[in-house]
Amino acid sequence: MEDNTIGQEINAYCGKCKTDTIHLITSIENDKILKVMCKHCNAYHQYRAPKGTVIETKVKKVAPPPKKKTTRRRRTKAARLLENLDFDEAIEYKMDRNYETNMAIVHKIFGNGIVQSVIDRQKIEVLFQDGPRIMVQNYIP
Ligand SMILES: [Zn+2]
Incomplete structure (x- = not known):
């Protein structure tokens, strides 16, 4: 029927x-x-x-190609910059030291950093993985 x-x-x-x-x-x-x-x-x-x-x-639907997963981690500009630097001869950061621009330093907490600029006799700007920080230099307690 x-x-x-x-x-x-x-x-x-x-x-x-x-x-x-x-x-x-x-x-x-x-x-x-x-x-x-x-x-x-x-x-x-x-x-x-x-x-x-x-x-x-x-029309058979053609499955769209799988989205390419971005394997590249999102990193900060600072992290990329620091990666290319040689920290073999980096000096340990200490408040009482005197630093110069482009010195590679290692900080106990912040890790590898590079002295971006000397602000004044007691202040430097250091670029760490997570960004720039103002650090103390020539500090005598
Ligand atoms: Zn027909």
């Missing part, structure tokens, strides 16, 4: 496409399909029974 309704998708032969395609039922009379619209070529014509093969009218 067929139960066709207008607008329903059915498989039918399309004279224009010369093959079976998916059609939409556009007209029904006495429970028989009269006219159909080919979803492939959009032609309206009388319903003809399918002959066998079907053209897939629905």
